[in-house]
Amino acid sequence: MMTLEKFAEAVSSEVAKRLGAGFHVHVLKPVINNGIVQTQLCIEKEGQQFRPSIHLKDFFECYKKGTGLQAIIDEILECYASAPDIPAGMQEIVNDMSFEKIKDKIMCKLVNTHDNASMLENIPNIPYLDLSVIFLLLCEETEEIAATLMITNKHLNYWSVDKEELYQRALVNMVNKLSTSAYENNGHDVCFNQNRIHFCGAEVLLYPGLMRYCELHVGKDFLINPYSVDEVILFPTLGAEDAVVSQELADLIQSINAEEVPADERLSNHAYRYCSAEDKVICI
Secondary structure, eight states: OOOHHHHHHHHHHHHHHHHOTTEEEEEEOOBOGGGOBOOEEEEEETTOSOOOEEEOHHHHHHHHTTOOHHHHHHHHHHHHHHSOSSOHHHHHHHHOOOHHHHGGGEEEEEEETGGGHHHHTTSOEEEETTEEEEEEEEEEEOSSOEEEEEOOHHHHHHHTOOHHHHHHHHHHHIIIIIOOOSOEEOSSOEEEOOOTTOOOGGGGGGSTTHHHHHHHHHOTTOEEEEEETTEEEEEOOOGGGHHHHHHHHHHHHHHHHHHTSOGGGOOOSSOEEEETTTTEEEEO
């Protein structure tokens, strides 16, 4: 049985043979959230700017379960053939990367600071508790996809803007473009579901005034479960039992992270608290 690395090399070689001249096929291994390496197959066609990448993890799982390599190659080529041309939003950015053109596409995302230390060295970021705010361009948004481009220090230098301006623009864009209803109340807790395109939902923690608004529905000094980069859940505190509840919640978060949340979607291994008197979120 091949390893993922050998599998990716075999797939790359076979796809290149099938496509023939005019195509360059190679394996990419970008580091994504939390230091996770994602193995992708990149297919470049001569004269074409858009270079689609196909994630190989699920194909590798099928291979391990007994699907033949040639059948997997057939499916990969079908995926490539059905891939759209460069999305209009992507093409706009390729044509014009000026700050004036892209400023309304700036979004932000919360990531774990410790687990992304290497990545944070090369991109603008703002500390938030034990997390960090990073920035993305939302190049294309549909019900199915949210195509993004990471904003790096090189972009900042090119635009001659600072990260504080990125942050303020990102908050306005997130609230105006992505938010739907602020909360769902089931009588016990409040869940901030993924926004309408399932993109970086945990960033509601940064929205001005939103925690104070939630206080009206959850109660003072509520607890926050950082379920993933896409979702947070708020719990009311229980007075004298608060310390016990906090520890139980921390244990629950660690268990969920280990068993249910993909490694590249994890945000934190502990809970947070909103302190009503000070109108701020703290680590617990």
